[in-house]
């Protein structure tokens with residue numbers, strides 16, 4: 001499933017929204033890669049490493065925002081972030097031991113995609129009402 005961006009996902013924090021959009025693009029790129037005939041291990045490694053870096057940077061920025069705006073979802077947000085980071089690190093660990101298959105990549109992609117959609121819609125969206133200075 002291609003992830004389509006909707007303005008209903010906007011949090012009102014420009015940098016958070018730009019990071020979310022970038023994550024949607026990365027997940028769609030990963031889906032594209034998985035749909036190819038074959039996927040090389042190095043290609044998969046590079047893509048997962050880039051995703052891990054983007055996710056980490058985004059999470060730390062967004063967690064700071066929620067703290068500063070005193071968002072009531074800040075704790076739940078951080079807990080869910082930690083769960084996704086664990087899932088990504090676990091998969092990276094598995095890929096170090098054995099070459100990722102298209103099936104394992106597809107399962108990983110599906111888990112991350114589902115997590116992002118649900119998290120943006122049910123947790124991050126709360127930031128919108130907490131933001132006092134648009135574009136912060």
Ligand SMILES: [Fe+2]
Nearest residue numbers: 062077123124
């Ligand atoms: Fe979040």
